Structure formats: C-alpha cells, structure tokens
Amino acid sequence: MFKFLVENHSLYTLFKLHWVIFFLIISSLYRKKVVQSPLYSVTKNQKYYFMIAIILLLLLKATPFDVIATQYLFSAHTLQLSLTYFVVIPLLILSFPTNFWRQYIWNHRTKFALNILAHPWLTLITFNGLLTLYFIPAVFNVVHMNFFLSFIVQVILFINAIFMWWVMINPVPEIKGLDYLLRALYIFLASLALFPIGFFYVIIQHAYFPMYLPIEGAIIPALTLIYDQQAAGGILKITQLASYSFALLFILMKWGKLEEAKEGQVEEENIRYVRGVVIHLDKKKR
Template identity: 40%
Template sequence: MFAVSGNLISHYGSFKFWGVGVFVMLVLLSLLYMKLTSKYKVTSKQKLFFFTAVVLFYLFKGSPIALVSGDQLFSAHVLQLMVVLFIVPPLSIMSLPVDFLRSYFWSYQKRRVMKWLTHPFPSALLFNISLSVYFAPPVFNVAISHSLLLLSFQTLLLLFAFIMWWTIITPLPEMTKLSEQVRVLYIFLASLLLLPIGIFLLATGHPHYTLYQAGQQVLPSLSALGDQQLGGGFLKGIQLTTYGIALFIIMSRWAKKEEEPDDDYPYYARESLGVPYKKK
C-alpha cells in the first residue's frame, strides 16, 4: 500500500496527491458559511452537518481516493460520486438555518424559479436520468478522457442532486408545499429510475469501461469485471441507504403529525365509552 502511495505521489506530485486546491476551496467555503450564517441562530447539529459534508467532500474529491478513482478503480469512482451526490447535498441543505434560507429566497423571482426547479417529478427525472446517462459506457468512456467535459458533467450532476434533495427535504415548506405522501412517492420513483443502470453494472458479463480495463495496482486481485460489479454495489447500496433514511424520517414525521389532535375540532373521542367530550 505504501509502495502504491509512493508511486501515486511520484506520478501526480504532492500538491495533487493531497488535493491542496480542493482543501483551500473548502476552507474558504467554511469561512463563507460562518460569515453568512453569523446573523442567524445556527444549532450545533447544523454545524455538524455542514462540516461533515465538508470533510466527506475533501476525502472523496481531494484526498488520494480522488486519484485512485480517476484511472485506477471504477468502483472508487462510483463510490466517490455516490458520496458527493447522495450524502453531501442533504447534509449541506440541512446545515442552513431556515431564517437564512428565507432571507435568501425572499424575492418573488427567486421563489418562483426555485418552485419550478423543485417540481417533484421533473426534478427526479432530471437527476436520475442524467446519472444513468453518465454511467452509460459510450458517454462515460468519452467523458473520463476529457477533464473539462468530466468536470462539467459532474458539476451538473451535483446541481441536479441539490435540487432533488431540496425536493425531498423541503427546508422551506411555505415555498415547496409537498405533502409527506408526495415525497414518499417521489423517493420511490427516484429509486426505480436508477434501477436499470444498477442492474447493468451488477449483472453485466464483461467490463465496459475502457480506462479501467488495463488493470490497476491498488487491488491487483480485483479484476476489471469485479471492479465494475463492485461499483454497481456501491451505487445501489448508497442510493438505497440514503433514500431509506429519508423515507424513515418522512414517515416518522407523518405518523407523528397524524397522532396530533386537530385543534379545529373541539372534542376528543372518549376511549372507554366512545362518547366525545369537549376539550378544556
């Protein structure tokens, strides 16, 4: 392992090996977060969400994992992308104080644009179909060979991921008025849309991604086909785990809301006699 690290350092240089550029960008982003939210009440949990997202982004886009995912392991590339698209966005959204979001989306134009972008089913189609197209071998093999094209594609995917997770989380209910039922259906739809590419990666009989077919030095015992199937496992595993957590939270809040008494109705049902009695 140390020999592999040494080879990577000698090939890419220490600056790129440790992702110094990404690290500096994230430090500046953290300072900006603290400055912009300083006027608002930020809970410890929100700070934890933000800095967890920052650390995860650095680990998978700035650390040696990013180099390994670049031309060594397809599974590392999938793992990197799944963390950046399925874990970083929800943590980032939940790290923002509601009052800060309200002040930012105060103008009618911004609210109108955001309502249009976060319409449930178009946003689900936009993200999941784009991600499926990204992993289609003809598209992926071209994109991975051109740094600017790859960066542009991944930036768009990250933007679409934020829109999708905004729709699921609905941090401003007054702006994105989606019931729990709609959000549950939305998550099920999103899960189904990624099913074809997940099955393709897991069930295919031979490797399709040319850059990773030549073999790699990180895990010599892992074949190109096994690497591709492992990538499919990462894709479905992280997707289903994050969607499962979101479903659990939404349905728990839904159940809690259903249990709350309706203040507009002045009577409770008396459990023992089945006779309503007036609220005090």
C-alpha cells in the same frame, strides 16, 4: 498502493491544496455568516451536518482518493459521485436554518425559477435520467476523454441532485411541495429509477471501459476490470438505498410529530360561533 501513487504522482496532485483552501473558506463563511449571525438560530445538529459534509468533501476531493477515482478505479469514481450526490448534498441542505433559505432562496427574484427547476416530477426524471445516461459505457467513455466535458457534466448532475433533494427535504414550508405521503412515494420511485443501471453493472461479464485497461490491477491487484464494474454497481445501489432510507425515516418522523401536535386540537374550519357559543361541526354534515 500508496507507494505506487507517490512514485507516479506529485504530492500536489495527491493532496490538492486548492480544495483544502476552498473548503476552509466555505467553512469560515458558514461560521461567520450563519452560525454567528443574529438573524439565524443554528442547532447543534445543523452544525454537525455541515461538518460531516465538509469532511466528506475533503476526503473525496483533496486526498489521494480523488486520483484513484479519476484515473484508476471505476468503483472508486462511483463511490465518489454516490457520496457526493446522496450524502453530502442532503447534509448541506439540512445544515442551513429555514430563515437562511427563506431569505436567499425564496424571494421575488427566485420564486419563479425555483418553482420550475425544483418541480418534483421534473427533478425526479432529470437527475436520475442524467445519472443513468452518464453511467452508460458509451457515454461515460466519451465524457472522460475530455476533462472539461467531464467537469461540466458533473456540475450539471450536482445541480440536479440539489433540486431533487430539495423536493425531498422541503426546507422552506412556504414553498408548495409534496405532502408527506407523496414525498414518501417520491423517494420510493427515485430508489427504483437507478435500479436498471446498478443491476446492469452487477451482472455484466465484459469490460466496458478501455481507459482503465492499461492500469488494471495497479491499485488492487485482485480487482479486475469486471470485478471493478460489479463493485461499482453495488456501491451505487447501496449508497442510494441507504441515503433514501434515512430520508424516508426523516420524513416519517416529521410527519409523526406533526400528527402528534394536531392531537387534541380542533380545526378552525370546523368551528362556528353563534352568539358567543362555540359550535363544533361534524365534517360529514358540513
């Protein structure tokens, strides 16, 4: 496989130096402006999240895998998008401390726009709807006839994925979002949203992408166009469900810690002071 790629593509095409430089610059800025800044307190886990996200992006965009995903295998392209939207984006959001988001995102210039763009149910519909539309064969074939159009579509999907994960993670407590129970419901609904398109590719027995026909079997001889499409459907659902399962576990753990912290504490709204004596009111009698 590697021999075939080297014979048909230049080294620069296989190993994209511009992406390496770009991610190195991003990593340097993160270290100088965030990790080393006295304004923020960055945990080890946040550093690990950022490192994993950058390594994944390098593997997906700056190695021969990008050529395979772009020109040869629909399943590789689906894996590339799935890892970016369902793994890299939440890791990047988690890698920045709350004060960073509070300073640069939640201010008087961005509050209004963020409240609209990151509206929970709007993001649920837009991201999953656009991703489903993108994977419809007729739309996919048209989009990939033009490199610029393909790039624009993927940028739009990337931005919408950020807003969807923003709702799930809710990195800034000041932003009025969903409570823990509704966030769990949100994740459940999001996991169902891509089920139809994923199931469609798993069961189909017809090749829908003529662009891959001339190079069928060039990378993996046993992988026909139909098998490639079926693999793509499985990859999409497995990656999505795995990332949402971790997100649900993360939310439930935070919810559990919050409830533990409340144990033994008396809510201020149930307290009345009468001549220096503290009176605890029964909620049913208030």
